Amino acid sequence: MDITIELLNRGHIRADINHVVGGTVMGTANDSNPQTMMGESPVYNLVIEHPEATILWDTGSHPSAGDGYWPPELYAAFEHYDADEHELASDLATAGYDLAEIDAVVMSHLHLDHAGGLYEFAGTDVPIYVHEDELKYAYYSANTDAGSVAYVASDFDHDLNWEIVHQRSETHFEGIEFVHLPGHTPGLLGVQITVDGKTLIVAGDQAYVRDNYDQERPMSTGLLWSSSHWFESLQRLKDRERRHNATVVCGHDAGDVARLREGIGSE
Numbered sequence: 001m002d003i004t005i006e007l008l009n010r011g012h013i014r015a016d017i018n019h020v021v022g023g024t025v026m027g028t029a030n031d032s033n034p035q036t037m038m039g040e041s042p043v044y045n046l047v048i049e050h051p052e053a054t055i056l057w058d059t060g061s062h063p064s065a066g067d068g069y070w071p072p073e074l075y076a077a078f079e080h081y082d083a084d085e086h087e088l089a090s091d092l093a094t095a096g097y098d099l100a101e102i103d104a105v106v107m108s109h110l111h112l113d114h115a116g117g118l119y120e121f122a123g124t125d126v127p128i129y130v131h132e133d134e135l136k137y138a139y140y141s142a143n144t145d146a147g148s149v150a151y152v153a154s155d156f157d158h159d160l161n162w163e164i165v166h167q168r169s170e171t172h173f174e175g176i177e178f179v180h181l182p183g184h185t186p187g188l189l190g191v192q193i194t195v196d197g198k199t200l201i202v203a204g205d206q207a208y209v210r211d212n213y214d215q216e217r218p219m220s221t222g223l224l225w226s227s228s229h230w231f232e233s234l235q236r237l238k239d240r241e242r243r244h245n246a247t248v249v250c251g252h253d254a255g256d257v258a259r260l261r262e263g264i265g266s267e
């Protein structure tokens with residue numbers, strides 16, 4: 001199976017490092033008021049070229065994120081300062097693709113830094129793969145005071161050709177497995193891809209950075225829908241990593257982005 005993966009740079013988000021790895025900066029008796037730090041996280045998408053389809057993994061933030069499209073408190077906490085320079089169509093063009101070449105989209109989840117480019121597919125018949133639990137929770141969250149604040153209805157409330165993933169694991173393209181990993185959100189999907197006999201697992205925001213994955217240190221509670229589900233999903237991922245001798249990449253890790261840029265099947 002000839003599958004290639006292209007990385008799309010979708011900009012950067014600045015946030016307090018305590019969001020990304022919960023409890024990174026903590027006071028002690030000797031240091032009762034420690035200074036926290038702002039960290040910078042890459043936002044990326046992938047174009048997976050499969051013999052049956054050219055598949056886009058996630059769609060980044062809406063280009064007007066900083067112009068009041070995102071709720072202002074949320075933008076202040078998670079500042080996607082260069083979103084306006086990263087429209088999906090232009091980032092695709094930088095990588096040599098036209099929007100019209102995308103045959104399918106797989107959504108890891110529908111948070112606002114992942115679903116902000118879906119409007120480009122409104123009114124088209126491009127299938128948008130999303131887990132059932134994610135779509136339900138996104139609508140519930142965006143339209144009530146309950147759930148999570150990280151969903152913006154105008155990101156996903158379009159005339160889209162949703163393809164709903166229902167199971168814990170589904171294969172819609174040979175060599176590409178969608179894996180349900182609840183925890184960060186109820187319907188997070190990981191993607192396991194076999195390229196040239198090597199296995200890549202795109203964990204998405206199951207782990208923002210390596211420390212979440214390697215040290216099993218979760219994100220802050222604000223970025224966890226359910227910590228018990230999160231720990232269970234982490235063990236399922238690690239089991240897959242062992243069984244397939246896989247490379248796992250995290251959702252917002254600069255080192256993993258560099259590894260993806262080097263090309264996962266080309267070492």
Ligand SMILES: [Zn+2]
Nearest residue numbers: 109111184205
């Ligand atoms: Zn997220």
